Amino acid sequence: MPSVISKYLNPHGVHERLIGNREYLSKALIASSLILYGGKLSYPILMKVCYQKSSSERTANDEAVTSTAVLRGEQNGAYQKPKDGLCNGDSVPSGENKLIDNNNKTSVANGNLLDAKLTTDPFDGDALSEKPKQTPKKKLMSVGFDKDFIIRLYKLLRLMIPSVVCKETGLLFIHTCALTVRTFLSIFVASMEGQMVKFIVRKDVKNFAYMILKWLAVAVPATFINSLIRYLECKLALAFRSRLVNHAYKLYFKEETYYRVSNIDGRIENADHRLTEDISAFASSVAHLYSHITKPLFDCALIGFALARSSKKMGAAAIPGPLLALVMISMTGQILRIVSPKFGMMVAIEAERKAYLRHIHTRVITNAEEIAFYRGHEVEQSHLENSYNALVRQKNRILLQKLWYVVLEQFLMKYVWSGTGMVIVSLPLLTGVKNSAASANSELGISERTEYFATARNLLINGGDAVERLMSSYKEIVELAGYTYRVSLMYDVFDDVSKGKYERNSIVSATKQHPACPLRFSENGQLVAMGVIENSTDGSISLKNVPVVTPNGDVVVPSLTLTISPGNHLLITGPNGCGKSSLFRILSGLWPIYYGTLVKPPKCSMFYIPQRPYMSLGNLREQVIYPDTISKMRKKGLTDEDLERCLERVRLSYLITREGGWDATADWKDILSGGEKQRMAIARLFYHKPAFALLDECTSAVSIDVESDMYQAAKDEGITLLTISHRPSLWKFHTQILKFDGEGGWALKFLTENYAVDEVNEDDFKLENCETKTEN
Numbered sequence: 001m002p003s004v005i006s007k008y009l010n011p012h013g014v015h016e017r018l019i020g021n022r023e024y025l026s027k028a029l030i031a032s033s034l035i036l037y038g039g040k041l042s043y044p045i046l047m048k049v050c051y052q053k054s055s056s057e058r059t060a061n062d063e064a065v066t067s068t069a070v071l072r073g074e075q076n077g078a079y080q081k082p083k084d085g086l087c088n089g090d091s092v093p094s095g096e097n098k099l100i101d102n103n104n105k106t107s108v109a110n111g112n113l114l115d116a117k118l119t120t121d122p123f124d125g126d127a128l129s130e131k132p133k134q135t136p137k138k139k140l141m142s143v144g145f146d147k148d149f150i151i152r153l154y155k156l157l158r159l160m161i162p163s164v165v166c167k168e169t170g171l172l173f174i175h176t177c178a179l180t181v182r183t184f185l186s187i188f189v190a191s192m193e194g195q196m197v198k199f200i201v202r203k204d205v206k207n208f209a210y211m212i213l214k215w216l217a218v219a220v221p222a223t224f225i226n227s228l229i230r231y232l233e234c235k236l237a238l239a240f241r242s243r244l245v246n247h248a249y250k251l252y253f254k255e256e257t258y259y260r261v262s263n264i265d266g267r268i269e270n271a272d273h274r275l276t277e278d279i280s281a282f283a284s285s286v287a288h289l290y291s292h293i294t295k296p297l298f299d300c301a302l303i304g305f306a307l308a309r310s311s312k313k314m315g316a317a318a319i320p321g322p323l324l325a326l327v328m329i330s331m332t333g334q335i336l337r338i339v340s341p342k343f344g345m346m347v348a349i350e351a352e353r354k355a356y357l358r359h360i361h362t363r364v365i366t367n368a369e370e371i372a373f374y375r376g377h378e379v380e381q382s383h384l385e386n387s388y389n390a391l392v393r394q395k396n397r398i399l400l401q402k403l404w405y406v407v408l409e410q411f412l413m414k415y416v417w418s419g420t421g422m423v424i425v426s427l428p429l430l431t432g433v434k435n436s437a438a439s440a441n442s443e444l445g446i447s448e449r450t451e452y453f454a455t456a457r458n459l460l461i462n463g464g465d466a467v468e469r470l471m472s473s474y475k476e477i478v479e480l481a482g483y484t485y486r487v488s489l490m491y492d493v494f495d496d497v498s499k500g501k502y503e504r505n506s507i508v509s510a511t512k513q514h515p516a517c518p519l520r521f522s523e524n525g526q527l528v529a530m531g532v533i534e535n536s537t538d539g540s541i542s543l544k545n546v547p548v549v550t551p552n553g554d555v556v557v558p559s560l561t562l563t564i565s566p567g568n569h570l571l572i573t574g575p576n577g578c579g580k581s582s583l584f585r586i587l588s589g590l591w592p593i594y595y596g597t598l599v600k601p602p603k604c605s606m607f608y609i610p611q612r613p614y615m616s617l618g619n620l621r622e623q624v625i626y627p628d629t630i631s632k633m634r635k636k637g638l639t640d641e642d643l644e645r646c647l648e649r650v651r652l653s654y655l656i657t658r659e660g661g662w663d664a665t666a667d668w669k670d671i672l673s674g675g676e677k678q679r680m681a682i683a684r685l686f687y688h689k690p691a692f693a694l695l696d697e698c699t700s701a702v703s704i705d706v707e708s709d710m711y712q713a714a715k716d717e718g719i720t721l722l723t724i725s726h727r728p729s730l731w732k733f734h735t736q737i738l739k740f741d742g743e744g745g746w747a748l749k750f751l752t753e754n755y756a757v758d759e760v761n762e763d764d765f766k767l768e769n770c771e772t773k774t775e776n
């Protein structure tokens with residue numbers, strides 16, 4: 001090689017004196033390239049060793065900090081198991097409800113390095129080299145071909161193939177048969193090609209023409225089988241995806257998981273991307289890998305057998321060739337495994353960034369009007385560009401790593417294996433007993449050896465191709481590990497959240513403790529929800545010493561005690577951010593209760609109308625009956641006339657003619673005005689007629705006269721109102737007022753006709769007052 005390079009260095013001998021001895025220079029060039037390449041290959045291994053060392057040192061320091069924090073958390077209150085006795089369909093924030101303290105247990109400590117990085121700053125320059133903000137407590141998570149990956153994959157496979165007799169097993173069986181037939185056809189074609197070469201050497205035109213016809217005849221089933229394999233692979237991917245998606249949807253819509261996963265738990269962001277793109281990529285990857293691994297395995301076994309048989313036919317020993325191949329393959333495989341970059345982790349980061357980019361796009365579409373009014377396009381464009389550039393950086397990083405990896409892979413597989421293949425093919429010719437001097441020179445001997453050589457060469461090419469595919473599958477397996485991690489984490493989080501176990505990358509510490517709110521932390525710094533939910537026997541709602549705590553662990557109201565009996569209409573007021581809506585979240589069961597007792601009627605007795613009315617997909621009828629379906633409405637014995645009466649009460653009946661009847665569909669979010677949307681939301685109240693209406697400033701865009709009519713109509717229907725409002729015009733519809741002071745204090749008063757909201761005594765909001773109430 002040095003001599004070849006030296007020729008390139010100075011092809012015409014012009015700079016002979018200038019550059020000295022070309023041979024030395026070429027050797028130096030090759031040596032430095034090899035050193036550089038060696039350095040490149042060993043860099044990741046060295047970095048890994050160094051990082052492990054430094055992280056174990058940090059872990060030791062961390063343990064000390066953690067134990068102090070936990071001790072502080074442990075001092076507060078004793079653990080109580082929640083009581084049973086809930087109504088049907090109620091979600092119970094059980095004693096298992098948890099919120100992770102980021103001081104003590106970081107997402108990295110939980111093995112979630114990727115999420116920690118990406119949640120912190122999605123536009124980091126170099127996610128792989130970036131150090132997480134929190135120091136790891138346990139070992140760093142690995143996304144690669146390891147024990148964790150096998151366990152995760154096994155769990156997902158059980159979801160994808162639930163039983164021995166199912167559609168997926170049937171598809172797998174047909175797929176496997178097709179792959180086996182394809183391998184036999186390859187061997188058959190290789191032997192036919194060998195015979196063709198033999199007839200060419202013998203100048204046997206008739207047999208050669210016959211072989212060509214036979215070869216073409218075999219091509220028809222061979223191409224069909226090839227196409228069938230691809231078809232089955234796609235069908236299998238689709239079947240796997242459907243299983244995973246169905247299971248994910250079940251979990252996602254169980255116990256308001258779709259809300260809690262983004263609002264209370266902080267482990268996964270952009271669940272939509274995981275539910276769509278990641279599941280799809282995972283299912284395709286598994287189906288593809290199945291054929292990518294199974295077929296080469298068949299090929300290797302059958303081709304090895306065919307090769308050994310033809311070596312034996314040539315009178316040579318059958319063992320040395322395959323043995324040499326085996327040694328070579330395992331050696332190259334080992335080298336590739338050691339130097340392989342962490343593709344799994346890189347792919348997982350790439351998927352996270354894709355999800356973030358999509359999230360930003362969705363935000364722009366959802367808030368297009370607001371952005372346009374503000375002329376906020378420059379800011380939005382920069383957000384989009386930043387997230388896109390972060391994705392491109394990650395893609396470039398993967399491409400670069402692949403470049404170096406493929407260089408080595410190709411060198412080993414193309415050149416080292418070809419050389420070994422030549423040795424394996426020539427061994428029987430050089431050592432076989434049929435190659436004696438006499439037979440070697442006979443015409444028959446030459447044609448037989450040519451046939452053997454052509455067949456063996458074809459088989460070996462196919463075999464080499466199979467092993468190459470097996471080896472490159474390793475890269476795909478590691479990439480699959482990335483998707484497996486994301487999909488299985490999604491399922492784990494959905495499962496945990498539906499059971500009331502939460503983790504959040506937020507700072508929750510014992511310093512947030514309040515004397516009136518004895519929060520309890522678990523061993524690893526998680527907030528434990530000790531609150532009890534009980535079923536109401538008299539149809540009233542009552543809270544006893546229940547604190548209002550945000551998902552971040554902020555105590556907004558340390559302790560709240562009140563009872564709302566049917567017919568006792570409650571007005572809730574107070575400054576912004578004082579916890580009014582949060583109280584409704586607690587009553588609706590969306591937020592866990594960390595202390596005290598909540599007694600409430602079944603969920604179906606309470607109907608919540610939010611500040612921002614939600615318009616669903618579907619026709620006009622479906623807007624009024626939401627969240628009922630049309631079949632449910634019919635089951636209740638209600639008709640379109642009943643719905644019209646609901647619309648009349650909120651003065652929206654003109655919509656039926658304006659929009660073209662009950663079956664008219666439109667993008668209701670855009671075509672209805674703010675006030676119309678709020679009135680539509682109130683129309684739902686008249687349709688469902690619940691015992692309690694939780695009205696969260698839901699009439700702020702409605703004119704005062706219509707608002708008064710709606711409130712009076714709701715009371716006439718026997719609905720008990722719980723209203724959050726700053727409008728004094730509404731107080732006359734209520735019998736009690738709950739006023740928060742914005743600093744944790746609150747007061748509950750009965751309203752008389754002449755009693756104005758502002759007259760609630762300031763002294764009622766002293767914090768001591770709350771503590772007194774707690775003790776009571």
Ligand SMILES: Nc1ncnc2c1ncn2[C@@H]1O[C@H](COP(=O)(O)OP(=O)(O)OP(=O)(O)O)[C@@H](O)[C@H]1O
Pocket residue numbers: 263264550551552556575576577578579580581582583
């Ligand atoms: N999902 C959440 N995660 C963390 N904190 C939250 C969350 N939702 C609300 N908070 C915090 O809880 C506190 C109370 O919020 P809440 O929505 O109850 O206020 P509010 O009294 O209804 O205010 P407003 O009158 O402005 O609607 C606020 O400080 C808010 O920042």
